[in-house]
Amino acid sequence: MKITDSISTELKQAHLKMLDYLQKHWRIFLIEGVVFMLLGIASIVIPHVSSVVIVLFLGWIIVFAGLMHAGRAIFFSDMPGFGLWLALGILQIVVGYLLLANPIAGVMTLTMMMALFFAFEGIIKIYLAFMIRPLPQWHFILVSGVIAFVFAVIILAFWSETAHWLLGLFLGINMVILGWSMIQMSLDHKDNQ
Template structure:
């Protein structure tokens, strides 16, 4: 056997494992898909709220994470890299504080980061779709990946003007597509 045969065998093995897992846990994927559709619809209906809520939630996570970094750095101050740990902690805490106190400015920043996220997510979903290609409904994941790449392009083209609502809206649309994909795949594997 050569390397290509080994790779093909490994891909077939992964596909068989994935199909088995989907058949066993189809209800979990169905519930998760329905949940993502619900969240997505909420975000589409009130995108400004989801945008601000996302920024503030992330701000609190960063603030608490920064406090933990700073505390640990002082607790083990003789540890190599003390200054870097302390720097990371202060950086996290400051960014978190700014996101909490200035969520609109944070939304502009996060909207640009979301562009990167959607681009990377799109590439990952497309890659996953081609791994699943022989399985039924693999095209739904491919479609979700392509929409994520389109969202990245749309955000990049208009992020400064629409950052206060675009983040929530596109996040909602992306969640609906992901949920719909998961529901379709789970219902297909229910019948098998």
């Protein structure tokens, strides 16, 4: 059997599994799509606030994760890699604290990281769209991927002038587009039960 035949067979099996999953669980995709759209609209309406909220939320998550790593390392001090786990925990606590202490600088940093995220997300969505291409509405995922990649290019081109609000705005637009595509896919597969 050729490698291309094997890949084709695997893609066909993945397609059938995805189709079955979408038909059985279309309501989950619908609810998720509506939630993404609502969050996206809120982020678009108040991008400055949503940018700072994102940084503060992330800061607390990183501090909490750091406390967990450091606490586990201290509690299990005889564990292999103790120093590395403790260093990781301390690093996470420091980075989280820096985000919490200066959220505006965190917004600037996260905006740059968001450009990388959108670039990778766009590439992955485009790949997934072509992977599920025979499914109805696959082009919504493709459009979402192309837009995410374009966002990455725009962020990198205008980063210094717009970083304080662009993160919230683009994240909101991205969530609205993702939500819309999930709603469309779920409603299309609702009828195919």
